[in-house]
Amino acid sequence: MRRRLINSTLAVVLVVIAVFGISLVIVETRTIENSAQESVDSEAVRLVSIVDSRLLGGERVSPDVLADQITPDRYARIELPGRPPIEVGEKPPGDVIQARERGEEGETVTVQESAATVSEEIGRTLLIILAVALLAVVAAVLLAVRQAHRLTAPLTDLAETAERLGSGDPRPRHRRYGVPELDRVADVLDASAERIGRMLTAERRLAADASHQLRTPLTALSMRLEEITVTDDPETVKEEATIALGQVERLTDVVQRLLTNSRDPRTGSAIDFDLDEIVKQQIEEWRPAYRSAGRAIVRSGKKALRAVGTPGAVAQVLATLIENSLMHGAGTVAIRTRVTGNQVVVEVTDEGTGVSPDLGARVFERTVSGRNSTGLGLAVARDLAEADGGRLELLQQRPPVFALFLSREAEAGEPDPRATAGG
Known part of the structure; x- marks a missing residue:
């Protein structure tokens, strides 16, 4: 050219x-x-x-x-x-x-x-x-060489940018050349690079979240299957198989939830559900693991509570908190439910050393971990909670107290707090 x-x-x-x-x-x-x-x-x-x-x-x-x-x-x-x-x-x-x-x-x-x-x-x-x-x-030769360089150098640079995009390097270069037509092409390539970068980030995030979040239900499922293999009692096998089937359903829900959040984190399927059932289910699933570790998991607080959210997502958040206490905590793990205002709160605490002061609230950030873990669990759990309109917070560092806040379903005879707030 x-x-x-x-x-x-x-x-x-x-x-x-x-x-x-x-x-x-x-x-x-x-x-x-x-x-x-x-x-x-x-x-x-x-x-x-x-x-x-x-x-x-x-x-x-x-x-x-x-x-x-x-x-x-x-x-x-x-x-x-x-x-x-x-x-x-x-x-x-x-x-x-x-x-x-x-x-x-x-x-x-x-x-x-x-x-x-x-x-x-x-x-x-x-x-x-x-x-x-x-x-x-x-003079014409010099001018032609200069003009040719002025036009061909940006085209070569744009070709290199397009080649980098094709090779998987989506970083925008933000270079402009003073030629409106070429600058327009550069704008389009930079916008494409940013869009591809966001897509790649979302894909990597989905892969990381899936590998982390599926590990917990798969671990619980494998423990149930081990229980089945070591028992000869048909009733016990039937009971464990029933629980395993329930875990498979929740595993399917986790996968669906991850895919939904990868497309649009704000998309939720919140419903009115029995919070006691979710807490009971998590305690039953994790009790064998705690028993094997010589520890206990107990529940206290107000019962017969109903909340608004996605049961599978809430179960996954609680599973993450319970697994963290098993992996990084010590002593008995206590799950306490209470009501504050128009919200239901589920607190998970243990008797371990808790969260170090230098981490604090940063413990919910991705890749931030104080115990050589991936640092994804709490970050994904917070995303799941926020997708349902709730929130996950660290109320106390030592001993650690994590709290899941969910919208509360009004009891019979009492005004709906959401309706009151909306009115």
């Missing part, structure tokens, strides 16, 4: 030089020739007037007198009636420019100049025109 731009610019310049240069040469040649003829004519008229004035005054007309009156390199011949002709200067050889005038006393004056003098002047003029044309060509 650079070569095409240079060639096209040179072609335009050469055409312009050819058209205007030839016209200029023709005009200048005619001007020089006409000027030379006019100069010779003027010289002849001037000599005639000098000769007439001397003849009328009775003065002598001689070559010595007229030699000072003629331009050097020119030849003059004065023919007087009844006298021999007078010649001044040397007669030029070859082609000449000539002018002849007749005086009032009957004399004839002829002035000649060599045509070679005019040819030399025309040659000098042509050299000047040629030099100007060459300068114009050089």
Whole structure:
């Protein structure tokens, strides 16, 4: 493309030089020739007037007198009636420019100049025109190279940007080139890069969340299956299988929830559900793991509570808190339910050292962990809670107290707090 731009610019310049240069040469040649003829004519008229004035005054007309009156390199011949002709200067050889005038006393004056003098002047003029044309060509080449670089460098840069996008590097470059059309292309590529970056981030986040969040229900499911393999009691097998099927359903709900949040985190399926059932289910699922670790998990607080949210998401949040207490806490894990205002609160605490002061509320940030874990559990749990209009908070660092706040469903005979707030 650079070569095409240079060639096209040179072609335009050469055409312009050819058209205007030839016209200029023709005009200048005619001007020089006409000027030379006019100069010779003027010289002849001037000599005639000098000769007439001397003849009328009775003065002598001689070559010595007229030699000072003629331009050097020119030849003059004065023919007087009844006298021999007078010649001044040397007669030029070859082609000449000539002018002849007749005086009032009957004399004839002829002035000649060599045509070679005019040819030399025309040659000098042509050299000047040629030099100007060459300068114009050089300037055009420099301008074409600069313009070609100005246009091809951004195109090369844009091609590299597009290649980087295709290779999986979505970082926008935010480069602009001062050419509106190229800047528009750069804007589109940067917008595409940002959009691809967001998509890749969402995909990576979904993969990380899925690998982390599926681990907990799969672990609980594997424990149930182990219980089935070590028992011979049909009733126990039936009971454990029923619980395992329930866990499979919740696992399916977790997967669906993760996919829904990856598309739109604000999309929820909140319903009115029995909070006691979710708490009881989580205690039953995690009790074998705690028993194996020589620890206990207990429940206290107000019962018969109903909340508004997604049961699967709430179960997953509680499972994350219980698993954190199992992995990082110590002693007995207590789950307490209470009511505050128009919200239901589920608190999970243990007897461990808790959250270090340097972490604090940052414990909910992704990749932030104080115990060499992935740091995703609490971050995903908070996202799940917020998707249902609730929130997950760290109420106390030592001993640790995590609290899940959910909208409360009004009891029979009591006004709906959401309706009151809305009114």
